[in-house]
Amino acid sequence: MKKINKEVIILYCIITLFGFISLPDLQAQIRTTVLPDAGFEKRIEKAVNDIRLIDTHEHLRMESQVMANSNFDFTHLFQQYIKNDLISAGMSTSALDMVNGRVFPITDRWEIVKPFWYSMRTTAYGRVALIAANDLYGIPDINDDTYLELSKRINDSMKPGWYKHVLKDKAKIDVSIIDWGFKPNRGHVQFDKDFYVHVERYDDFIYVFSPSEIEKLGQEYGIETKTLDNYVLALEKAFQAGLEYEMVGVKSGLAYKRIIQYDDVSKEKAEEVFTKIFTRDRSLPKLSFESVKPLQDYMMHRVLELADKHDLPVQIHTGLQAGNGNLITNSKPTHLNNLFHQYPGVKFCVFHGSYPYGGELSVLAKNFPNVFIDMTWTQIISPYYSERYLHEWLETVPANKIMAFGGDYGTVEGVYAHSVMARRVVSKVLTEKVASGYITEAEAIDIANRILRENAMEIFKLDGH
Numbered sequence: 001m002k003k004i005n006k007e008v009i010i011l012y013c014i015i016t017l018f019g020f021i022s023l024p025d026l027q028a029q030i031r032t033t034v035l036p037d038a039g040f041e042k043r044i045e046k047a048v049n050d051i052r053l054i055d056t057h058e059h060l061r062m063e064s065q066v067m068a069n070s071n072f073d074f075t076h077l078f079q080q081y082i083k084n085d086l087i088s089a090g091m092s093t094s095a096l097d098m099v100n101g102r103v104f105p106i107t108d109r110w111e112i113v114k115p116f117w118y119s120m121r122t123t124a125y126g127r128v129a130l131i132a133a134n135d136l137y138g139i140p141d142i143n144d145d146t147y148l149e150l151s152k153r154i155n156d157s158m159k160p161g162w163y164k165h166v167l168k169d170k171a172k173i174d175v176s177i178i179d180w181g182f183k184p185n186r187g188h189v190q191f192d193k194d195f196y197v198h199v200e201r202y203d204d205f206i207y208v209f210s211p212s213e214i215e216k217l218g219q220e221y222g223i224e225t226k227t228l229d230n231y232v233l234a235l236e237k238a239f240q241a242g243l244e245y246e247m248v249g250v251k252s253g254l255a256y257k258r259i260i261q262y263d264d265v266s267k268e269k270a271e272e273v274f275t276k277i278f279t280r281d282r283s284l285p286k287l288s289f290e291s292v293k294p295l296q297d298y299m300m301h302r303v304l305e306l307a308d309k310h311d312l313p314v315q316i317h318t319g320l321q322a323g324n325g326n327l328i329t330n331s332k333p334t335h336l337n338n339l340f341h342q343y344p345g346v347k348f349c350v351f352h353g354s355y356p357y358g359g360e361l362s363v364l365a366k367n368f369p370n371v372f373i374d375m376t377w378t379q380i381i382s383p384y385y386s387e388r389y390l391h392e393w394l395e396t397v398p399a400n401k402i403m404a405f406g407g408d409y410g411t412v413e414g415v416y417a418h419s420v421m422a423r424r425v426v427s428k429v430l431t432e433k434v435a436s437g438y439i440t441e442a443e444a445i446d447i448a449n450r451i452l453r454e455n456a457m458e459i460f461k462l463d464g465h
């Protein structure tokens with residue numbers, strides 16, 4: 001008895017000692033404030049849901065362009081990213097074309113896509129279609145019993161005013177930043193300024209291999225681009241056209257085509273490549289990427305100089321590329337490190353939460369005052385990744401440097417569903433942060449307003465929207 005008592009006492013002492021040493025430490029890592037008043041979860045959710053969003057990135061066509069089509073059906077919700085996951089699930093591109101082609105009867109097309117839809121419907125892209133079907137058309141599932149009625153309701157909805165209903169009333173978006181990749185002189189595209197502003201791409205001035213590409217760009221701006229100086233002049237003219245067309249920033253999507261690492265190349269070296277391009281026999285295949293990279297890198301630096309001069313933010317694609325079979329390592333955000341360092345006056349909006357390089361992005365946005373995190377597309381790649389990294393980014397990166405919504409869609413239905421998922425991610429992360437005592441309820445609501453609205457307003461100078 002005596003021995004047992006002694007062992008119990010020793011064990012008690014160890015537990016007590018362990019508790020004193022470790023428990024306060026564990027709590028201190030996350031609890032930094034007093035715990036919130038009851039009901040905070042609902043209040044945060046309501047505050048997040050009430051925010052009028054600034055949407056940092058879209059590929060939307062204008063309503064009139066969309067309405068010019070007729071005969072919409074369920075495949076309207078199976079566009080864009082969902083196609084990537086249908087192919088990832090094993091569907092052939094020819095079968096996909098057949099389903100979207102609308103030549104064959106709808107019943108046949110449904111039967112073709114059905115097995116692949118059932119395989120991929122649980123991905124976040126699949127969830128987008130289900131949220132849109134439920135919230136916009138009152139159809140809670142897409143299956144054998146509902147696809148015809150869903151098709152009818154989609155077709156019936158396609159009338160003028162639908163965009164306003166979906167974007168303004170349902171998604172509560174004040175303004176969307178459109179990334180069309182157009183040049184004003186390639187056809188004047190009117191868009192409704194109550195809905196949109198735009199960013200411009202100069203990637204075609206960077207990603208060149210042949211004299212004909214360079215000559216064509218020069219011709220568009222009335223400049224004979226036989227010298228590098230003239231080629232840069234053509235870029236400046238294109239940039240000027242973008243300014244006149246009131247672009248609010250510059251976008252680069254070159255991670256789809258090449259590594260996003262851009263050396264600071266001397267003018268002599270760039271001229272060497274330029275001459276090589278123009279003196280090469282035009283009947284030969286185009287030069288390799290390695291051969292032309294110095295010129296491409298040189299041009300990227302010229303674009304950034306122009307953005308710096310005109311105080312325009314630069315949106316850069318990093319991480320996952322849409323589609324199938326892309327090279328992910330081309331898009332690592334750390335490739336951009338030297339640009340962040342060399343252009344402190346340029347605000348770099350690093351896209352897509354750099355999925356799957358969220359940790360790298362965390363370090364970059366923490367280190368560089370001019371690096372901002374943009375979560376466009378991120379919540380519909382993976383809500384869980386978005387939660388995980390938003391948790392981490394709120395601990396590592398100042399809250400004025402995160403933007404948590406960009407629909408990144410070609411359809412308003414996709415934009416709406418993405419907005420729902422983005423609000424849920426933001427609500428959940430902020431609620432968890434408040435529940436753990438890391439931030440107060442008031443801080444959470446302030447962060448929500450910043451990351452869903454105010455930060456984008458400031459960075460893109462959108463006062464008046």
Ligand SMILES: [Zn+2]
Nearest residue numbers: 057059179408
């Ligand atoms: Zn995009």
